[in-house]
């Protein structure tokens with residue numbers, strides 16, 4: 001009963017406040033937003049091996065990538081675009097999959113500046129290029145799970161050959 005009253009109070013509040021909100025600005029509305037890509041990678045290889053490979057790949061990937069910190073199960077890096085204007089934070093967290101002796105990697109790249117809703121797959125490519133250039137993409141059991149909601153520009157990313 002209490003819940004019901006609360007719910008209807010919220011409902012009324014919602015409608016009355018909606019009425020007071022000014023009409024939306026004309027489209028395109030510049031939405032302040034940290035563009036990001038989040039992906040889950042599965043491997044049939046232990047995490048120690050996967051994280052070592054990723055750290056090495058960050059280190060050999062040239063001036064665009066910089067390793068910030070590396071713990072056994074958590075790696076932080078950043079990426080700066082060739083024009084030096086855009087920067088993205090990159091994190092990897094590694095979870096051993098106990099039953100299969102494999103590794104589950106939660107990878108994320110986030111734009112530091114407020115960018116538009118379109119990033120041309122930049123954040124996805126930050127992750128994908130490490131995967132692809134290190135050969136992890138053909139590692140045993142490799143599987144990638146993401147979608148357009150978790151990873152902006154995933155469907156259109158040009159780095160996917």
Ligand SMILES: *[C@@H]1O[C@H](CO)[C@@H](O)[C@H](O)[C@H]1NC(C)=O
Nearest residue numbers: 066067068077078080087088
């Ligand atoms: C990227 O990381 C390096 C190493 O920690 C740091 O020196 C640099 O300032 C970072 N760049 C950005 C844009 O955060």
Ligand SMILES: *[C@@H]1O[C@H](CO)[C@@H](O)[C@H](O)[C@H]1NC(C)=O
Nearest residue numbers: 034068076088089110111112
């Ligand atoms: C990016 O990484 C830096 C250094 O670890 C951190 O201070 C900053 O809050 C991060 N920014 C975002 C948007 O995640």
